[in-house]
Amino acid sequence: MLSKSLCERVLSAAASTGADYAELFAEKTFDRSVNMVDKKVNAVNDAVIAGASIRVFKGLRSVAASTVDTSEEGLMRCAKRAAEALGEGTAEMEIVLKERLFGDVHPIKIVPGSVPVKEKIDLLKAGYFAALDYDPCIKQATGVLLDIDHNILIANSEGVYTKDRQIRTRMNITAVAEKDGETQSGGCRPGARMGLELFTEQIDPKDVGREAGRQAVVMAGAGYCPAGTYPVVIDNGFGGVIFHEACGHSLEASSVAYGTSQFCDKLGQKIANEKVTAVDDGTIPNAWGSINIDDEGTPSRRNVLIENGILKSYMIDKFGGRKLNMAPTGNARRQSYSYVTTSRMTNTFIEAGTDENDDIIASVDFGLYAKQMGGGSVNPATGSFNFAVNEGYMIRNGKVCEPVRGAALVGTGSEILMKIDMVGKLLECGQGMCGSSSGSIPTNVGQPMIRVSSITVGGR
């Protein structure tokens, strides 16, 4: 990748019109996938994503320019474009880069790019056919095995020159079940910042397929969830999407710094039930949302966002930090060079609590048990969020009863945080792709089982 001296020249050119900060981000990513449908491998894709982006700040002004041309001339043209957009003056900034090495806490055993496609197909098939064979009412399945080898370089006018290689692997099996003319789907999508050993040593692909099949079959036999406002128990793992949507996005500097978050100026104040402690931690070894360094070169770290209900920290990138007058927290992320970096989540979860799962279920006379959550979205300004329940069951008299489908949970973040009044002991995380202004990035969501004392459930 780009040499230190080349980066110094490019950064100097970028800062030549009076910038007080200049940054270069370069990337070369190998993106591969194997796809199955109708019992056959129907697509194998290879993509190379390569380019660079240059960003300069002057006070509270940011200019970004990106290019696919990473030759010296291409980079200098890009730097000039950024410099011209920032100002018309001339200035000189001395740039001396020093290579910084950060320990890689995410060991990779089997680099996916080194494995013949045939072996990947065999792994995917194991998962795919386990879904299809799970039950006679499974009529269709789709499967994807993808691996990403994301190589980044960051150099900036603070002297940082650093690189990271982020390898991620994920399998995504979807099963479609048909019962009495009704079709319903189920899915399972485990992933990690890990090589193919994720599916040769840690997770049996057959379990991935069987889980997708199980969900589809359960939901195909389910009736509609009744609409209303009542208690909801949300299981661990991907259930943590509730915190991600209801609260996480509103704690990103990209909304806090613009005054468009319900949690502005609330540091040190109680914003959640005292049972709630929530953390964003990008340092968990091999976790899906982990990063050694963020996309501005700041080392990742564990940030306690909420401690026993008290707001402790936001998630901050450099530009958001300027507006807030706060230091970056290692949360600057982007999908690729063509997006402008902003504050994002890594692995975000509610910490384990003290309640027993059985007690949580037993405490509900009439409510919903959300075993598997789907995705969701939020408007940080109003805090209003929504998400889908992929696999739900009614709870009656403290017991889990019949499965229900079509449920959606809606509410506002500040309200629901206060209503999380029971928190279980077993923390687990689930994998997601989070979409926002800087693109789609891998993030973990997580929590133990929780009870929300009351929430609006959409159904019919």
Next chain:
Amino acid sequence: MRYEEFKTTVIRAAEKAGLKDYELYYVNSESLSVSAFRHEINEFSSATEGGVCFRCLKNGRMGYASTEELTEEEAEELVRKAAENAAALETEEEEFLGEGGLSYQDIETQSSELPPSEAMTQAVLEGQELLYAADPAVVDGSTTEVMSVKETVAIANSRGLDLSHTMAGTVFVTSAVVKQGDEMNDAYEMKAGPLEETDKKEVVEKAVDDALKKMGAEPAPTGAYPVVFAPKAMASLLSTFSSAFSSEAALRGLSRLAGKEGEKIAAETVTILDDPFYPENLFRLPFDAEGTPAYTKAVIEKGTLNTLLYNLKTAARLQKETTGNASKRGYDGAVEIRPFTMVLKGGDISEEELLMQAGNGVYIDSLQGMHAGANPISGDFSLQSAGFMIENGIKTRPVKAFTVAGNFFELLKNIKGLSDEVKMSGYGLSTTAFAAPAVLAEGLSIAGK
């Protein structure tokens, strides 16, 4: 290396590898965006991106590979990987490449030059002034932004196809944030088209007005009563369930419309067109992703499913003609099927008359969580909504934080009225877009308080 040179290099490598059938698909996009916050320019960004996808037939199977690095070495890698990927495929479906020598409709483009950055800067700063002047409740966090995108799509293959088209457009966007007491609301509004013709005041005031009108909103009452979807809300519903019109989804057992061509699937008043030349969409292409000439067709005509959407491959499998709806999600995606601009045709009454027809019900102008709360296969949806109550035919108090639930395919049958004003959702800077009028529907469930 520039694309033309890269193209020649790839073709040479393909011929050397003994490939007879191959295609290059190229996208290059240049964009500029300027945003302002608190009366100052906040962010400026200028991006160029794009790449080349190469696909080739080997032993009857189509292999793909793509790259953003246009170098001599990558040209050979691209050909090698695509051929290798073809060899790994198991599908026995027949594959096709488009033929050259066809004729295409002319599309008038306003200008393919991006506006000067000074004009963009001036427009967003003017937008800021207008925002704060519009109402004392407007607070910091209200932003204005101008985005301008120019995109070139080119396809060349071994069958004599050699096409290229450039699209460009500019959009002025504002997000108004208003605060009264402890309550905060926001609303977006935008206008696509040349900056000098954009009435910024109108756009900004509409956003501020929309945000203010939502003050004091409460959940709508739980129950089953008439719903009027605002045009953009209806367009986003159509977008969410549009994959049901794909013949590929039908072939895979993933569409409830499979085998229903010629059947009545919607109310008599429902006509849905797929229009590649819809004027409000600035991103209009004369050809699809296989180079087939684009044309306008009725997907649903007076309630009857006239045709699904086809590409060369699905048309051959189902003994039909392609409808020219081959589409790629990005330059590096596989050839799939998507509409161009899908338009639910308007009726002959005004929105006010439609509300009178509804009598008492709810008007929904915001739907959220489409990717989570909707199942495109079954048609089931349960979506977070906001809007207004309709009382005696008039929009009254604002409502929010409730869900509307139903089934899209049943909704098509239960449409009781359509207004005469059709609006498009999105910026108009995407070849796939959706437009609809306001729609009165029955048979939906509201869950609120």
